[in-house]
Amino acid sequence: MPDEHPGLPVDPDEPEGRNLRPSGVALVFLGGAIGTAARYGLALAAPTESRGWPTGTFVANVLGALVLGALLEGLARAGPDDGWRLRARLLAGTGFCGGFTTYSTFAVEADLLVRAHATGLAVGYLVASVGVGLVATILGVMAAARWRSGA
Amino acid sequence: MAVGRMIVFLAVVAGGLGAAARFAVDGAVKARIDSDFPWATLAINVTGSLLLGVLSGLVIAGSAPDGLRAVLGTGFCGGYTTFSTASFETLRLAQRGAAGRAALYVAASVGLSIAAAALGLLLAR
Numbered sequence: 034m035p036d037e038h039p040g041l042p043v044d045p046d047e048p049e050g051r052n053l054r055p056s057g058v059a060l061v062f063l064g065g066a067i068g069t070a071a072r073y074g075l076a077l078a079a080p081t082e083s084r085g086w087p088t089g090t091f092v093a094n095v096l097g098a099l100v101l102g103a104l105l106e107g108l109a110r111a112g113p114d115d116g117w118r119l120r121a122r123l124l125a126g127t128g129f130c131g132g133f134t135t136y137s138t139f140a141v142e143a144d145l146l147v148r149a150h151a152t153g154l155a156v157g158y159l160v161a162s163v164g165v166g167l168v169a170t171i172l173g174v175m176a177a178a179r180w181r182s183g184a
Numbered sequence: 185m186a187v188g189r190m191i192v193f194l195a196v197v198a199g200g201l202g203a204a205a206r207f208a209v210d211g212a213v214k215a216r217i218d219s220d221f222p223w224a225t226l227a228i229n230v231t232g233s234l235l236l237g238v239l240s241g242l243v244i245a246g247s248a249p250d251g252l253r254a255v256l257g258t259g260f261c262g263g264y265t266t267f268s269t270a271s272f273e274t275l276r277l278a279q280r281g282a283a284g285r286a287a288l289y290v291a292a293s294v295g296l297s298i299a300a301a302a303l304g305l306l307l308a309r
Contacts, residue, residue, distance in 0.1 A: 097267060098272070128200075
């Protein structure tokens with residue numbers, strides 16, 4: 034089946050032209066720092082108990098997936114991946130969403146739940162994160178598509 | 185508390201560095217592997233999970249201060265790895281008619297990352 038979204042990158046973190054210009058790296062760093070701060074704040078607001086649902090990470094990952102979907106779809110519809118669109122993608126996408134979400138914490142939390150004899154919760158956390166995350170990405174893309182086509 | 189705020193600051197900076205490192209690794213992998221399969225993000229998420237596993241294990245064993253996990257773990261590894269990108273890439277694979285590869289990507293990402301983190305936790309004993 035043909036790619037209905039040829040303008041969307043396959044990998045949203047791909048540096049444009051595979052060329053790591055300092056300005057791009059700086060944008061990713063800045064966005065990543067802000068995203069990390071937001072995730073850290075969530076972790077402080079909702080700390081994970083040893084046999085508890087990792088709320089902070091779950092919320093960050095799902096929210097980040099939603100935002101990235103909306104951002105990339107919105108930018109792709111706004112034009113080619115250059116100029117301000119490229120800068121916005123690096124800062125808010127690769128940077129912020131990449132920093133806000135985390136795979137490592139997700140993985141370790143699942144392992145620790147198993148260690149704490151909460152394997153069912155670990156599996157539930159796994160499935161929910163992936164499933165709800167994917168739905169969030171789709172909703173983000175759909176929201177941006179609707180917004181852009183109405184413009 | 186002053187020490188607490190310093191740790192948070194360092195963690196945030198480390199997160200930025202992690203994101204920048206992800207950007208660099210992503211470019212390096214892409215330059216060598218020409219494929220639609222998201223090998224770069226997969227490699228990043230798995231290696232980041234291994235590192236965080238080790239850090240968490242060290243803290244649990246009392247061999248490392250919690251601040252180190254905050255900065256290198258929550259900070260660097262958190263900024264380095266990414267859930268949003270993996271989710272988006274999964275969707276893109278499915279949109280391009282590669283549902284099988286999308287499912288494989290999810291399974292590999294989850295399975296290998298959890299295994300890597302478990303290995304890290306073990307290694308830190």
